[in-house]
Amino acid sequence: MAAASQFIPRASFPSLDFLPRSYFLGHHKAGLDKMKSRLSTIDLIIECRDYRVPISSQNPLFEDTLVGKDRLIVYTKRDLGSRGSVLDHAREKAIAQWLAPSSSSVLFSDIRELASVRKVLDFAREHMLRDSSLFGSNMMVVGMPNVGKSSLLNALRFKGVGKGKVAQTGGQPGVTRKLGTSVKILEHPHGEGGTYLIDTPGVFVPYVTDPETMLKLALCGCVKDSIVPSMILADYLLYHLNLQDSTLYSTYTVPTNDVETLLTNIAIKTGRLQRQGIPDLEAAAIWLIQRWRDGHLGKFVLDNTSQESLVNTDRSDAMKTSISHARSIAKEKKRVLGLANQK
């Protein structure tokens, strides 16, 4: 253990090839098919991505399925990834520029900040007035699991037409499992009707090519907590905490790269103990992860969003690999199943 001044954080995290790299569930596929079947009636797609993983929470499946529609990309949970610093603003500008060639518009939101919700509403209103008839327009909100789609819908509805919560929300992925009914979020200023928004179930990528991306998505809550072991996730969080500021957890211990040291101290100081006073490291890991998810352990972004990294991130290649890899896994599963049935 070392004092903050002499402490050297880990420069990289080991590549954990044994981690599961898929979380593509039955209701994800069913939801995606349903979205496709409704597409002809939709004027604008609002795609939510998590501010803390702006690159990793992009889902290639939406490029394939929802192609040809106007799209607004909303980076949600800005309050958890931004401190409002000059660097944060520069990052947002870089991300908007990175996406510019795809002709999508970009906004950053925090559902508890009315100004950012209003910006999304203003965009929706302008789109309705520009493109649609006097009857208004239809929009659909899509995105990875747990990125905040239903929360955004509720916030838009509240701000837009003063009505209460309609969509269920929750801290774990998969709260929304089916396409919702159309919900009014804006009145039409000149005609009848208005802007209507449909909620959809979160859809995970078919296959995550890089194990570290799986860790990032798991840390942000895009996959169920049982998929990646909490101890590994806590260690990955510690790696990031140390890269940001190793005093973020100073209430519990001096800077350390050893997750067991941190978790043991947390368990003792927060009373997470098993029989005979043995520190419950698993419970401490879950608690630590939740503290970060709630914004109590620093606000920062997990993806590398430097100009250089964005320029070098060729999403289309990663997408092709992701989808083709998922297809070959599905084929292999069928083959193994076929062999088993023959026996």
Ligand SMILES: Nc1nc2c(ncn2[C@@H]2O[C@H](COP(=O)(O)OP(=O)(O)OP(=O)(O)O)[C@@H](O)[C@H]2O)c(=O)[nH]1
């Ligand atoms: N701090 C913060 N939390 C948010 C924000 N938006 C959503 N959340 C929280 O994120 C969690 C997930 O939100 P949901 O709206 O249920 O996410 P979803 O994308 O609809 O999830 P699925 O049902 O998996 O599709 C909830 O605990 C919300 O309170 C935000 O802007 N800031």
